[in-house]
Amino acid sequence: MSAAASSRAQGAVALVSGVLFGAGLALAGMTRPEKVIGFLSFSRAWDPSLIFVMASAIVVHATAWRLIKGRASPLLGGRFMVPTRRDLDARLLVGAAIFGVGWGLGGFCPGPGIASLVTSAPSVMLFVVAMLAGSYAAARAEPVIERALARGRGDAPPR
Template structure:
């Protein structure tokens, strides 16, 4: 049952990305181009997502366990270390250069464009490379 719910959530997320136009790297580049032809639409999509998450987390985390799971998997660490800073910087650089982050990149695979495939393959190599170079020690 968990896999069905996860798949439905992923499809809904992908549909939301496509509906909002966020699978287009041009949208991200337009948002980051504050000195040129700035496109603020990404800020509205992010704001909506943050608002829904803010409310939903407060309601859902009051439950003893998730509806389709046995426990919530929430981060417990609150410190900021070099791995977090470096990871965030690499994510931001990849987002700015490629115009995509992981969710929209995977959704964009449906377009079968070589540059998106290259982006996703690079992302997968980076994920596995990080797991090899920096195994979870905590």
């Protein structure tokens, strides 16, 4: 397959994958923040259904991964862009914790937030714009974040 044809086919796969992802999130109830907060509220009327969402997605995807991982390259060519690091670091956990606080406050994670733009609700638009701003800010603040994490590790600050 030519590079251009491969790129077009990858675009088509991305589009189809996006449609399934958006429909799946909505069907699963992830696009209702009160349901997500009900899942995160372990103390009282706990709504466990989001466990089923994750478990179901993982069973399907882990099965596919078993079939995929022996291949030298993806079906449409190129190479696999899959993270291979296995060590834990502060950056990962601090980032995840900050994300978790935002998730618990608003009830939206990134995918459902973007899919919910179709409701054209002002609060959803605000959420997505703020999310993009937060992501952009983190990218811009990269040197500051690295210095802070290095201080946390007790490393000498990089010059």
